[in-house]
Structures are given as C-alpha cells and as structure tokens.
Amino acid sequence: MTLPYAFRMKTQRRSTPAGGRPLRADAERTVTAILEAAERTLSRDPAATMEQIAEAAGVARTTVHRRFATREALIDALAVWATQRFAAAVDAAHPDTAPPLVALYQTTANVLGVKVGWGFAMSQASSANPEVARVHGDVRETCERLFRRAREAGVLRADVDIPWTRRVYYALIHEAAQNRDEKDTDALATLVVDTLLRGAGTPHPDRL
C-alpha cells in the first residue's frame, strides 16, 4: 500500500547535511558547491529558482533535492553555515575583553570578512531555525554590551541610545559590504568605525 503523494510530500524528509554521518568526498564537494552557488544566486535574486541554483552549482536539480529535501532546508542550512562563521568572527575579536575601540574595529573587520561573500545567508537573521535566531540574538547582546562599555569608557557619547546606535552600526556594515569597490576589509572597517564615531559633519559648523 502506498501513501498519497501529497501526504508523503509533507512528511518525508531527508537528513540535512548537518544531521547525517560523514559523506563521501565527492558528495561533500557537491554539497559545498551547492551552498556556495545558493549564496551567489540568492544574493542576486532572493526568489531564485532551485533550477537556477543547481545550474550555478554545475549540478542537476535532482541532485540539489537529494541533498536538501526542500528549498527551505537549503536556505536553513545556508543560514546555519553562515551564522556559525558569523559568531566565530565576532568571538575572535574578543568584544568583551579588548579595549572598546580596539574591539569595535576588530569586530567590524571580522564581520565584514564574513559578510562580504555571505550577504544573503547573513540576512536570514530572523530564520525559522531557533539555533540561528539564538546566535543572532547573542551577537546583538554582545554588540550592545560592547557599546555600553564604549560609552562608559568615553568612546561613545554619554547620551547615545544604545539600540539605535547598534542599528546604525549594522546598517553601516551592510552598506560597506555592498559598497566594496576595490577596497579591502580593513579599509572598509576603518570607514565604518570612522563614520559611526565621527559622522560626516565638522566639529563646529559655523554656518547653516
């Protein structure tokens, strides 16, 4: 006896790459190629087709489906993959222990390193995946902690609103990651931090 197609569709799930035991070398390469192609393709068009992703990966569409049961599973895997790198990048900057300005610069540079090249995956912060959401939440708190430390140290003005400043900071990183024309990560990080701290105005404008 066979179950109705529709029922099987909603029920059957293959294991996502995270959930199985080691893949054979060729399969491993394929998975990586698919994830990278998905990033490239989806960052250009978030509504891109499985077909387009498969093509970009140089692979048949059926193969994509063999590795990622559903489109959702693929995007989820992408988000998890990028999120781990993201958290690692933040952590490596010692945002809770280094002097505020140093931590701010280092964090910015590290995050830009990940964000350039994994922009789509990183935009999945509000993922359905609780792990992804948790990590993004943690990073957000780390960021605000750093900003509070910076404020106490006199790096940030005493009257700044921390959540607003964090949003501005995220937006600057986002813009810098889009912008990158010829510039390297360090130059971009300098630009972001400089803009965040000093803004674009003169210290004491004398006219309107």
Added chain:
Amino acid sequence: MTLPYAFRMKTQRRSTPAGGRPLRADAERTVTAILEAAERTLSRDPAATMEQIAEAAGVARTTVHRRFATREALIDALAVWATQRFAAAVDAAHPDTAPPLVALYQTTANVLGVKVGWGFAMSQASSANPEVARVHGDVRETCERLFRRAREAGVLRADVDIPWTRRVYYALIHEAAQNRDEKDTDALATLVVDTLLRGAGTPHPDRL
C-alpha cells in the same frame, strides 16, 4: 475565432489607473483601498499573494485583477504613486536653495513623512518603470548636490566621500522609518541628521 489563452495572457492588458479617464466614485475608492492594502501587506511580506492583498483591501481577488491587469502592474502603480509623493516631499524642502543644514533637516523630515507608511513602495527604486527610475535618479543627484553644497559651506567635513555619505544618509532614514516607536517625524529627523553629522563618538576620546 478565438486566440489561444496563453497568447491572450501575455498580450491583453487593461489600462492601469494612471492610464484611463476618470473612474466612478466607488471604483476610485476601491483602487485606493487596494493600493493601501498592497502597501500594508507587501511591506510585511514582499511575496504576499494577490489573494492576501485583496483580502486586506476587503475586496474580491477578481476585483483586484479588474483594476490591475497583472501583479506587476499593481506594484508598478504603487511605485509610481509613492514616487510622486517622494519627489514632491524632497522638492518642498527646497534642497537646492535653502541653507544646507536647513535643507538637510527639512528634506529628512519630509522624506520620513512619506517613507513611514509607504516603505514597500519606496523600496521599489530599481523599478522596471523608467519614470520611477528617473525620479529616484533625480532625487539621488539632488541629494548629492545638497551634500556638496554642505561640504563647501563647512557643514560636512572637507574629506567626506559624497556617494558614501549619501548611502549612509539613506540607510539612516531607512532605519529611522523602521524604528519609529512613538516618535514623531520631527524627532526622527533630528535623530537622523544628528547621527549623520556627529556620529556616536565623543569629540576627543581619551582612551581606547
């Protein structure tokens, strides 16, 4: 003789609201309701269905299709509608003639007034519609002209990169429009201009 359905699908187009002569009062109301519902619905989920939009407008899906031949036509009409308001808002601030700081503040406030409530429509800057694209291009140039004027007047530092500053400015407006918790447009404009000009740092940080 009847043409094949598929052919008609790609060919037949009803006039968009902009392209016809006056509608009867009830039809006019329906069109407005649909546009407003589209904005509300699409700003929450850009992939929302015609069905969802119709429901939000309190109208049958067929009615939406009667007024806007295709989904594309609806989004286009939305973009045109918002773009006109956008251009008018910028223009009303006299960005080319008022003193730079005044113009900057006034433009910000006016644009926020439109952007809050028409966020989705305004995000369609890279619309297929040449009119929309042209207006957004014009506004962009007006903005950069204003910034150059501000730089010459000593409001912006002499070393700022105008395109980067404009991008930052846009991003700040975007964040402020999302952010609006209880704040009115003037408070938001103050926040944006203040952040753009002064940043979040202290004038002379004495530590790292």
Added chain:
DNA sequence: ACAACTTGCAACATCAGTGATGCAAGTCCG
C-alpha cells in the same frame, strides 16, 4: 576488483498563484 555510493536524466505528480469570464446583484449619477 568490487560493493556501495553518487550523479544525471527523463518522466511524472502536485500545488499554488495568476489571470479570464459570465452572470446576478448592487451602486452611482444624470
């Protein structure tokens, strides 16, 4: 070498979304 695994291909099922249409009932406006 050989068993296990992986891939491409072709074919298929299903579904959701889009768009069209005819008709009956309601609304507008001269």
Added chain:
DNA sequence: CGGACTTGCATCACTGATGTTGCAAGTTGT
C-alpha cells in the same frame, strides 16, 4: 427613474516551481 458601471462569486485555463522516482553510468574507498 433608468442606463451604465462596478462588484462578488463560482469556475475555469494555464504556468512555473517543487518534489519524487527508477535507472544507467560514473566514482570512491577498501
């Protein structure tokens, strides 16, 4: 009032995307 317009409803046509399956051919690891 009465003709013209508009809407909801039910129904249909079509398309594109997603996901499945079986099989033959190629690859991997031991």
